[in-house]
Amino acid sequence: xxxxxxxxxxxxxxxxxxxxxxxxxxxxxxxxxxxxxxxxxxxxxxxxxxxxxxxxxxxxxxxxxxxxxxxxxxxxxxxxxxxxxxxxxxxxxxxxxxxxxxxxxxxxxxxxxxxxxxxxxxxxxxxxxxxxxxxxxxxxxxxxxxxxxxxxxxxxxxxxxxxxxxxxxxxxxxxxxxxxxxxxxxxxxxxxxxxxxxxxxxxxxxxxxxxxxxxxxxxxxxxxxxxxxxxxxxxxxxxxxx
Amino acid sequence: xxxxxxxxxxxxxxxxxxxxxxxxxxxxxxxxxxxxxxxxxxxxxxxxxxxxxxxxxxxxxxxxxxxxxxxxxxxxxxxxxxxxxxxxxxxxxxxxxxxxxxxxxxxxxxxxxxxxxxxxxxxxxxxxxxxxxxxxxxxxxxxxxxxxxxxxxxxxxxxxxxxxxxxxxxxxxxxxxxxxxxxxxxxxxxxxxxxxxxxxxxxxxxxxxxxxxxxxxxxxxxxxxxxxxxxxxxxxxxxxxxxxxxxxxxxx
Numbered sequence: 001x002x003x004x005x006x007x008x009x010x011x012x013x014x015x016x017x018x019x020x021x022x023x024x025x026x027x028x029x030x031x032x033x034x035x036x037x038x039x040x041x042x043x044x045x046x047x048x049x050x051x052x053x054x055x056x057x058x059x060x061x062x063x064x065x066x067x068x069x070x071x072x073x074x075x076x077x078x079x080x081x082x083x084x085x086x087x088x089x090x091x092x093x094x095x096x097x098x099x100x101x102x103x104x105x106x107x108x109x110x111x112x113x114x115x116x117x118x119x120x121x122x123x124x125x126x127x128x129x130x131x132x133x134x135x136x137x138x139x140x141x142x143x144x145x146x147x148x149x150x151x152x153x154x155x156x157x158x159x160x161x162x163x164x165x166x167x168x169x170x171x172x173x174x175x176x177x178x179x180x181x182x183x184x185x186x187x188x189x190x191x192x193x194x195x196x197x198x199x200x201x202x203x204x205x206x207x208x209x210x211x212x213x214x215x216x217x218x219x220x221x222x223x224x225x226x227x228x229x230x231x232x233x234x235x236x237x238x239x240x241x242x
Numbered sequence: 243x244x245x246x247x248x249x250x251x252x253x254x255x256x257x258x259x260x261x262x263x264x265x266x267x268x269x270x271x272x273x274x275x276x277x278x279x280x281x282x283x284x285x286x287x288x289x290x291x292x293x294x295x296x297x298x299x300x301x302x303x304x305x306x307x308x309x310x311x312x313x314x315x316x317x318x319x320x321x322x323x324x325x326x327x328x329x330x331x332x333x334x335x336x337x338x339x340x341x342x343x344x345x346x347x348x349x350x351x352x353x354x355x356x357x358x359x360x361x362x363x364x365x366x367x368x369x370x371x372x373x374x375x376x377x378x379x380x381x382x383x384x385x386x387x388x389x390x391x392x393x394x395x396x397x398x399x400x401x402x403x404x405x406x407x408x409x410x411x412x413x414x415x416x417x418x419x420x421x422x423x424x425x426x427x428x429x430x431x432x433x434x435x436x437x438x439x440x441x442x443x444x445x446x447x448x449x450x451x452x453x454x455x456x457x458x459x460x461x462x463x464x465x466x467x468x469x470x471x472x473x474x475x476x477x478x479x480x481x482x483x484x485x486x487x488x489x490x491x492x493x494x
Contacts, residue, residue, distance in 0.1 A: 065425040102459020
């Protein structure tokens, strides 16, 4: 089956691990590549993603069936739009409970949409357990651990195993405090800053930001290719078996 | 070998979800490629017929002509399973009528399989129904169904009282039908299609529909759980008893 687009869920049961930053960068990665993108902010208390990307994001709510329909029906639509979900830690359990119950990952696959879960790894038992649960409950989704260097240098690779075929760990390099201050302005798009340096950003900071961004975009590109390759391999195996 | 099977779905009280359970049964047998037919005794309205028009006929189960239509055709009908959705208040009456025409006796002899799905309501009156039907149910496979689909809480039930009633019927088994998401339930009602049709995103004419994926997911999950209960009580063994059961029966 050929995959038409991706729906990526940025998840962690912990707060303040860099989910929104990763969601912003992924949305900008798609925009940078000329693709249609829509991001969903599931942080009802503090929807910061919509402040950074007002034109390409919306606040979502899944506490009632209407909200669930508004979100999941759009996520599985094969409409050529790449979707990014910034899943707040408070909505983590309910999101995956609903997703499991309604067969979200299976339906996405049926509609040629690749479901990807970018899981921000942290060494605490809650995260390790949640990762293992997702691996068991969503075998149709590509589960990709993300190592955010800003959380520390430890890799915890053994606690977040990846399948032999498919995407490997994504590495999110740390940013210097000066650059962090720049990217925390709202609204802020990495894509807008990828050309000439904005007047209020020093040239050296701009160059450093570009270098950092290129590394992340390269990781996203590799992840996409690995997802497509894994899909191709499984299609070939099915064909060989039939 | 497939035996003609009659399943009576009833309660002596309205609004406990009899038709919902009858619908899940029709879907269950259809999914197992067992030809099925249904009789809706809610004359003249017929809720079950609205969802399964191709296999359902509206009858008056107290009328002799309609009793003949149902029971005299058991052996000759293409459908091996007959589901009868008994109107509220008629379960005991229907069972007595079946006793009078010798149907329950035939079931006892193993010529046909007979099962009663007794849908229980949340009030203590439901327990009295068990006692009442127990006296006329004979050797039928008796399933007591706790139906939570319309949000029943069974709040009036004392477990000890319930168990004392439950034990009155030899071999009675309990089935639990979980609650279905309210909006999903409502949408299936509006669509007037079988649950499996809704899950498959088909309208009443079998054409592609545009139901919410979320609601379809909820229905699929719920229906899977209900069918899981039917598998647990080995419902399919009613229709095609295993060889060892046949041997045991032949050996008396």
